[in-house]
Amino acid sequence: MMASTISARLNLSYPTLLYTPFNTLLEVTRPTRRKSSLYSPFHINIKNSNSNPKLCSDRTVLTRVCGDGGGSGAIDASPQKKNIEETKGSFGDSYVALFVRMLGLDNDPLDREQAIVALWQYSLGGKKCIDNIMQFQGCINLTVNLLQSESSSACEAAAGLLRSISSVNVYRDVVAESGAIEEITGLLNRLSLTPEVMEQILCALWNLSVDEKLSVKIANPDILPLLIKSLEDEDLRVKEAAAGVLANLTLTHSNHTIMVEAGVIPKLANFLKSAVEEESKVIRKEARNALVELSKNEYYRILVIEEGLVPVPLIGIAPYRSLTPSLHSWPSLPDGSKIERTSKGPSRFGASELLLGLNIDDKNANLEEAKMNAIIGRSKQQFLARSGAIEVEDTKLPQSELSKNKQFTLLPWMDGVARLVLILELEDELSICRAAESIARASINEHLRNSFKEAGAVKNLIQLLDHNSDAIIFAAVGALERLSISNAVCQTIEAEGVIAPLTKMLKNLEMSEGMMEKTLNLLARILDPNRKMKSKFYGGPVNGFKKELDAARGDDDPTGSTRKVYEMPKSKQNIRQDVLAFDVVARLVDMLKHPSLEIQRKVASILEFVATSDSVIDKTISADIESGLLAIFQQVELNELESDVESQLLAIQVEEVGLAVSAASRLLTKLLDLEQFRRTINSAHFTKLLHKILKSNIPLQYKDWVAACLVKIDSLYGPISILEFENPINMEVTLYEKIPRLIEQIRSAFSLEAQEAAVVELNRIISEGMVDATRTVASEGGIFLLVKLIEGGSENAVEAALSILYNLSMDSENHAAFIAAGAVPALRKIIMSERSQWKRALRLLRNLPT
Numbered sequence: 078m079m080a081s082t083i084s085a086r087l088n089l090s091y092p093t094l095l096y097t098p099f100n101t102l103l104e105v106t107r108p109t110r111r112k113s114s115l116y117s118p119f120h121i122n123i124k125n126s127n128s129n130p131k132l133c134s135d136r137t138v139l140t141r142v143c144g145d146g147g148g149s150g151a152i153d154a155s156p157q158k159k160n161i162e163e164t165k166g167s168f169g170d171s172y173v174a175l176f177v178r179m180l181g182l183d184n185d186p187l188d189r190e191q192a193i194v195a196l197w198q199y200s201l202g203g204k205k206c207i208d209n210i211m212q213f214q215g216c217i218n219l220t221v222n223l224l225q226s227e228s229s230s231a232c233e234a235a236a237g238l239l240r241s242i243s244s245v246n247v248y249r250d251v252v253a254e255s256g257a258i259e260e261i262t263g264l265l266n267r268l269s270l271t272p273e274v275m276e277q278i279l280c281a282l283w284n285l286s287v288d289e290k291l292s293v294k295i296a297n298p299d300i301l302p303l304l305i306k307s308l309e310d311e312d313l314r315v316k317e318a319a320a321g322v323l324a325n326l327t328l329t330h331s332n333h334t335i336m337v338e339a340g341v342i343p344k345l346a347n348f349l350k351s352a353v354e355e356e357s358k359v360i361r362k363e364a365r366n367a368l369v370e371l372s373k374n375e376y377y378r379i380l381v382i383e384e385g386l387v388p389v390p391l392i393g394i395a396p397y398r399s400l401t402p403s404l405h406s407w408p409s410l411p412d413g414s415k416i417e418r419t420s421k422g423p424s425r426f427g428a429s430e431l432l433l434g435l436n437i438d439d440k441n442a443n444l445e446e447a448k449m450n451a452i453i454g455r456s457k458q459q460f461l462a463r464s465g466a467i468e469v470e471d472t473k474l475p476q477s478e479l480s481k482n483k484q485f486t487l488l489p490w491m492d493g494v495a496r497l498v499l500i501l502e503l504e505d506e507l508s509i510c511r512a513a514e515s516i517a518r519a520s521i522n523e524h525l526r527n528s529f530k531e532a533g534a535v536k537n538l539i540q541l542l543d544h545n546s547d548a549i550i551f552a553a554v555g556a557l558e559r560l561s562i563s564n565a566v567c568q569t570i571e572a573e574g575v576i577a578p579l580t581k582m583l584k585n586l587e588m589s590e591g592m593m594e595k596t597l598n599l600l601a602r603i604l605d606p607n608r609k610m611k612s613k614f615y616g617g618p619v620n621g622f623k624k625e626l627d628a629a630r631g632d633d634d635p636t637g638s639t640r641k642v643y644e645m646p647k648s649k650q651n652i653r654q655d656v657l658a659f660d661v662v663a664r665l666v667d668m669l670k671h672p673s674l675e676i677q678r679k680v681a682s683i684l685e686f687v688a689t690s691d692s693v694i695d696k697t698i699s700a701d702i703e704s705g706l707l708a709i710f711q712q713v714e715l716n717e718l719e720s721d722v723e724s725q726l727l728a729i730q731v732e733e734v735g736l737a738v739s740a741a742s743r744l745l746t747k748l749l750d751l752e753q754f755r756r757t758i759n760s761a762h763f764t765k766l767l768h769k770i771l772k773s774n775i776p777l778q779y780k781d782w783v784a785a786c787l788v789k790i791d792s793l794y795g796p797i798s799i800l801e802f803e804n805p806i807n808m809e810v811t812l813y814e815k816i817p818r819l820i821e822q823i824r825s826a827f828s829l830e831a832q833e834a835a836v837v838e839l840n841r842i843i844s845e846g847m848v849d850a851t852r853t854v855a856s857e858g859g860i861f862l863l864v865k866l867i868e869g870g871s872e873n874a875v876e877a878a879l880s881i882l883y884n885l886s887m888d889s890e891n892h893a894a895f896i897a898a899g900a901v902p903a904l905r906k907i908i909m910s911e912r913s914q915w916k917r918a919l920r921l922l923r924n925l926p927t
Contacts, residue, residue, distance in 0.1 A: 173199065173209050180219040190231040193223050197234040200241035207242055217242070217255040224260045224278075229271045232264070236277035243284035253291050257281070258300075265303040272312035279307060279318035286325035295322070296332040301339040308344050313357055320345070320363035327370035337377055342368065346384035350489050368487050379521055387493025387519050390512060391484045396505035397462040451531040454495030462499065483511065493519070494528045501537040506546050513538065513552035520559040530566045535573055542578035550582070551592050558599040571603050580661050590673060597668075597679035604656070604686040656687050662696045669705030669741075674733040677709050681740035685747055694751050702748070703758050709741040710766040735779030738770055742782035749789055760794045771813045777821055784814040811842060812853050820857040823866065833874040836866060840877040843884050851885050855894065860885060864898040867907065867918075875907075879917040886924040901927055 176199075179192035196216075200207050210216055223235035243252045261278050264270065282300075285291045307319035323341060326332045345364040372378040372388055382388070461467040468486075488496060497519070500512035516534055520526045529535070534556070541553035557575065561567040579600050582588060588596075656662075665688075668680040688697045712734070745763065748754045767787050771780055787810055819842075822835040839859075843850050854860075863878040870878065882900070885891050895901075900921075907918040 174213065177210070177213045177216050177219075180216065180223070182219070182222065186226070186228070186231075189223065190226070190228055190234070193220065193231055193238060194234040196220075197238040197241065200238055204245060207245055207248070210238075211242065211248060211251070217251055217257075221255045221257050221260050224257075224264050229274055233271070233274045233277050236261075236264075236274060236281055240277055240281040240284060243281055249285055249288050249291060252281075253285060253288075253294070258285065258291070258294060262299050262303070265300070265307075272310070272315055275307065275310065275312070275315045276318055279304075279315060279322060283318055283321045283325065286322050289329050292326050292329045293331060296326045296329070296335055298335070298339070301336060301341070305339060305341055305344050308348075313360075317357055317359045317363070320348070320360050320367070324363040324367040324370075327367045333371055333374060333377060337371065337380065342371065342377070342380050343384055346381065346386055349487060350385055365487055369485065372485075372487065378518065381487065382519055382521055382525070385490050386487040387490050387497070387525070388485045388515055389488050389493050389496045390500070390508070390515055391468060391486055392500065392505065392508040392511065394465060394468060396500075396503045396508045397465075397467055399504040400459070400462050400499070400502065447527060447531045450491050451495070451528070451533075454491040455499070455532065457492060458495040458499045485515070490525065490528065494525070494532050494534075498529070498532045498534045498537060501534065501541070506549060509541065510546070510548050510552045513541065513549065513556045516556040517552070517559040520556070520562070523563055526560050526563040526566050529560060530563075530569055535560065535566065535569050539570070539573050539575050539578065542575070542582070547589075547592075551589075551595070554582075554592060554595045554599065558595045558602075561599055561602045567602060570599075576600070576603065576656060580656055580658070583661060583664055590676070593668075593671075594673070594675055594679065597676060597683065600656070601679050601682045601686070604683060606686060656683075657693055657696075659696045659699070662688060662693065663700040666697070666700040666702050666705045669702070670708040672712075674712065674737040677712065678737045678740045681709065681737070681744045685740070685744045688748075694748075694753050697748075698753060698757055706741055706745055707762070707766070709737055710763075710770065712737065731775055735775035738775065739779040739782050742767070742786045746782060746786045746789055749786075749793060755793065760790055764790055768809060771809060777814075777817050780814045780817075784810045812849055816842065816850065816853045817857050820854065820859050820862065823859075823862050829871050829874070832866065833871050833877075836863070836870070836874050836877045836881070840880050843881050851888065854881065855885060855888075855891050860891060860894045860900075861898040864895070864900045864903055867914075868903050872913065875912075876914050876917070879914055879921060883917065883921045883924070886921055892926055895925055901925060 173196070176192040176195050179188050180196075181189075184192075196210060200210060217239075220235050220238050223231050226232050226235070239252055239257055242248045243257075261282060264274070264278055282295060282304075286295050304319050304322055308316055308323075310316055310319070323336070323345065326336060345368050348360050348364040349368070368381050368386065369388075372381050378388065458467070487493070497512045497516050500508050503509060516529060516538070520529065538553045538557050538560075541549050544550055544553070557570055561570055579596055582592070582596055583600075662684075665680050665684055669677055669684075671677060671680075684697070684702070687693060688702070764787065767783050767790075770783050771787065816839065819835045819839045823832055823839075826832040826835065839854070843854070860882070863882050866878045867875045867882075882895075886895065904918045904922045904925075908915045908922070912918075
């Protein structure tokens with residue numbers, strides 16, 4: 078190309094040019110400025126043309142490298158052999174040295190520009206051409222230098238040559254070591270870059286980012302914002318290249334944190350959520366690849382889901398062949414509700430389902446938006462499955478590889494929810510298991526949980542509880558447990574009859590601990606009486622989608638038009654009777670003795686909900702619930718928790734003990750309301766155990782029910798004379814629960830009023846002269862809090878605090894704490910300012926060693 082231009086300017090034929098001395102060639106007339114043409118980052122057409130010297134052969138060259146960096150790393154060119162030879166012949170390998178010499182800094186800028194353009198086009202001939210260029214040391218450095226050129230054509234050609242060279246594995250390090258990444262960073266900061274230049278430099282970065290070491294170097298705070306900004310460029314090829322670079326960067330796990338912090342997830346998610354047909358398939362593919370890699374991290378997956386994308390397992394086309402649509406049945410909503418008939422005869426060939434999905438967004442349909450979205454999503458996914466077009470664009474790997482590697486894709490929430498529910502209806506067990514697990518992971522907010530309910534996931538998951546595969550049952554229970562977090566969905570789960578299979582599962586003595594925990598958690602959430610109360614008062618927005626929970630239940634339609642179209646499933650009568658059976662109650666009581674503190678806590682909560690009525694108490698007593706409660710209180714020797722284990726492990730253990738003991742104390746408190754139970758227990762034994770727990774080191778918030786239980790035992794059975802007790806029960810509760818709680822309230826109160834109420838109540842207890850009360854205040858760090866309070870509290874709080882401190886000052890052992898807390902200067906400040914409490918402050922100051 079360059080040779081033909083020079084020969085034209087010298088008026089020489091091409092054979093004559095081959096023997097022309099180099100000095101003569103340097104005297105060629107300066108080339109005129111050219112207009113840059115637009116090139117694809119993947120296919121570049123090169124044709125013989127006198128008007129544009131960039132185009133030099135009739136072929137298409139693919140310059141994009143593999144995302145995994147595999148293969149030989151050469152340019153993936155697939156031209157005909159004849160055309161390659163024509164290109165090399167029209168240029169001449171012997172002229173490579175000439176053009177490399179023309180890149181020298183001492184040459185005219187226009188000569189350097191024409192030389193870099195020629196070398197770029199020559200490099201498109203394949204790996205052999207690139208090897209010829211790389212024989213000359215310093216060529217890369219001169220090319221990188223041209224990135225600073227003011228000529229857009231020179232910048233484009235230099236970036237294009239670096240792009241071609243970096244497509245070969247063995248040359249990527251050479252390009253990086255020449256400072257190309259730094260120069261590209263500076264170039265990206267220019268405001269006047271043409272789309273052609275942007276395309277080439279981003280494609281060069283795309284090639285370099287294949288290498289893991291270079292990927293770490295590229296993922297820096299200087300380049301990442303520029304790449305993310307390029308995703309908003311008007312030029313399609315620039316956006317494609319930027320997405321490709323980001324996709325390659327996500328292949329290195331160490332880059333994930335900085336990329337997420339830079340805000341890459343929302344930008345890439347927009348490409349997958351966009352319904353614009355003009356969006357390139359390349360952008361969608363690269364954005365999906367990047368987000369899939371980020372979603373392999375549990376926390377980043379939540380961020381991806383919050384952007385409206387749902388992870389869906391890739392299972393291959395084969396499992397979808399088992400889908401058998403009911404062609405002659407009347408269409409129904411995804412959750413099983415019936416549609417009002419508008420025609421006399423049934424639909425043949427499934428036309429009603431398809432037409433329903435296509436026209437369900439009609440304003441006259443009288444359906445909620447959630448139900449319309451469910452129908453539209455189901456219609457689309459069923460159509461793709463029946464036509465064999467499902468997962469066509471996601472992967473071409475065989476089903477065995479998909480299952481082995483547990484690959485997944487990301488779909489917009491409407492399609493993703495419908496796809497997962499559709500997979501639950503297939504016959505392939507592994508696919509069903511993966512879909513149920515994906516539903517559990519995706520149920521992170523109210524909107525998605527309600528969407529799964531409307532799509533019919535609840536009914537399908539409950540049916541899977543009777544499956545003969547333990548893996549499927551475990552996955553289904555996990556999905557239902559996550560969905561039940563929503564009060565509305567939890568009501569639907571109960572109405573669909575989930576309690577019967579759950580109680581059947583509980584009777585299985587060989588149940589794994591993990592399945593037992595999920596089953597108990599789901600059952601406890603269903604039976605929780607507080608759930609109904611919460612649903613009555615909750616009317617807030619559903620996680621940003623601004624839908625009321627009442628809309629999910631159909632209660633927001635005062636005209637009744639919605640109920641005319643569909644009917645919600647009715648709750649079964651006496652649906653909780655299965656839990657009250659003797660064998661179930663006996664099994665639950667036996668679980669109280671399980672070594673897992675989590676299981677103990679869940680079982681105690683369930684028994685609290687169902688086993689405290691007169692009709693069940695006989696079964697509970699017969700099952701020996703007293704021994705179960707004693708097992709919880711004796712599970713861990715609380716006095717031995719002060720061990721040499723790590724502090725973090727100790728804190729977790731103490732927390733779990735506190736939760737289990739608190740749940741058991743609530744159960745015992747409610748059982749004490751029943752006369753039959755009170756006549757059968759050893760109250761002295763329970764009092765002794767609860768007294769030890771009250772004095773233990775479990776968190777203060779878990780001692781509330783322990784204290785309440787002790788007070789109730791004292792009121793029912795009267796004072797119990799036990800030598801181990803130093804004080805009456807009421808005094809023990811005050812010392813080990815009430816005073817620590819008031820100290821904590823003073824420490825953490827956000828308002829002066831709450832602080833004042835706590836210190837006034839504490840002053841009342843101290844003024845009554847309770848034994849060891851002042852010692853408890855001092856041991857809980859109360860001196861430091863009270864000194865701080867007299868410096869900035871309300872008038873009443875300061876007065877009460879001074880009174881408490883005066884009582885504490887009577888014990889000389891507390892004087893060191895007074896001095897360390899800064900009491901002396903605080904008291905002097907009150908005295909010097911002659912505040913209303915100055916006399917109290919003066920008396921206190923006289924008691925201190927000043």
